[in-house]
Amino acid sequence: MTGSHWKDLFRAWSVLPRPVAVPPEAIAAIKAEVRGVRGPILLLGLTRQLMDTSDDLVAIDRSVEMVLNRAGAVRTVAGDWTALPFAPASFAGCIGDGSLISFAFPDRLRSVLSEVARCLIPGGRFACRVFLRPDPTPGLGDLLSIARSGGMTFQHFKFKFAMAMAAEAGSPNIAVAALPELLAARLPGRDELAAQTGWDLAEIETIDVYRSSDATYCFPTRAELTSLLPRAFTAHRFVPVANHPLGQEWPVLVLDR
Numbered sequence: 144m145t146g147s148h149w150k151d152l153f154r155a156w157s158v159l160p161r162p163v164a165v166p167p168e169a170i171a172a173i174k175a176e177v178r179g180v181r182g183p184i185l186l187l188g189l190t191r192q193l194m195d196t197s198d199d200l201v202a203i204d205r206s207v208e209m210v211l212n213r214a215g216a217v218r219t220v221a222g223d224w225t226a227l228p229f230a231p232a233s234f235a236g237c238i239g240d241g242s243l244i245s246f247a248f249p250d251r252l253r254s255v256l257s258e259v260a261r262c263l264i265p266g267g268r269f270a271c272r273v274f275l276r277p278d279p280t281p282g283l284g285d286l287l288s289i290a291r292s293g294g295m296t297f298q299h300f301k302f303k304f305a306m307a308m309a310a311e312a313g314s315p316n317i318a319v320a321a322l323p324e325l326l327a328a329r330l331p332g333r334d335e336l337a338a339q340t341g342w343d344l345a346e347i348e349t350i351d352v353y354r355s356s357d358a359t360y361c362f363p364t365r366a367e368l369t370s371l372l373p374r375a376f377t378a379h380r381f382v383p384v385a386n387h388p389l390g391q392e393w394p395v396l397v398l399d400r
């Protein structure tokens with residue numbers, strides 16, 4: 144996957160009337176899990192709000208352009224999370240927000256988690272918010288009823304729609320570029336969708352950024368994700384994000400090395 148999917152998406156979000164931001168509740172939940180960690184922390188990605196988690200933090204992302212843009216705030220490194228450019232046991236903690244979303248189940252997802260395990264010291268901790276797919280997965284009809292009653296933002300719907308489409312196809316993985324076509328086929332009238340849900344049309348249109356994406360999104364169920372955790376992790380738990388409407392479904396995965 145190239146970095147352009149993320150760059151285009153972050154740009155589209157930032158110019159909305161109500162820019163999309165990482166929920167502060169999620170940031171607080173991730174930070175809380177590494178509060179007791181003593182030693183260097185690795186951040187998977189460039190989530191600004193996580194950069195002050197520790198004075199001793201390195202952020203890594205494979206987009207050289209994005210890494211250069213953020214350089215200065217903290218130490219940033221360009222590199223691939225499936226081949227981390229660090230010696231074994233270099234970090235006491237590793238964090239991220241949604242960082243695993245574009246790693247296809249099972250092999251790429253397993254490989255990034257194995258790399259994290261390799262780079263953590265024994266006793267080290269991984270804490271990352273994950274977008275789990277409920278089992279059973281609500282279908283489009285269920286999602287629309289919630290959305291029409293005002294119970295879901297478009298950003299949440301976008302992921303839930305992707306989960307519903309992945310589940311219909313019988314896989315945790317879905318090609319991001321397929322999503323605008325699927326939405327057009329299943330819900331052709333965007334104006335009508337906006338009117339029924341109260342969503343801003345400009346926000347609905349952010350899904351068009353997906354058209355040129357070569358990313359695959361992965362939405363494992365809790366059982367699927369648990370099934371591929373590397374043995375190097377001795378314990379795992381899913382910590383709900385407090386005060387967030389999807390805090391139970393999209394919890395912080397905490398792994399102890």
Ligand SMILES: C[S@@+](CC[C@H](N)C(=O)[O-])C[C@H]1O[C@@H](n2cnc3c(N)ncnc32)[C@H](O)[C@@H]1O
Nearest residue numbers: 146149188189190204205206222223224240242
């Ligand atoms: C998966 S996420 C979300 C992580 C985090 N919330 C953030 O905003 O950085 C998007 C980021 O992951 C990076 N990324 C995706 N696959 C990667 C890989 N194999 N190695 C390193 N970075 C990767 C993208 O370049 C992008 O900046």
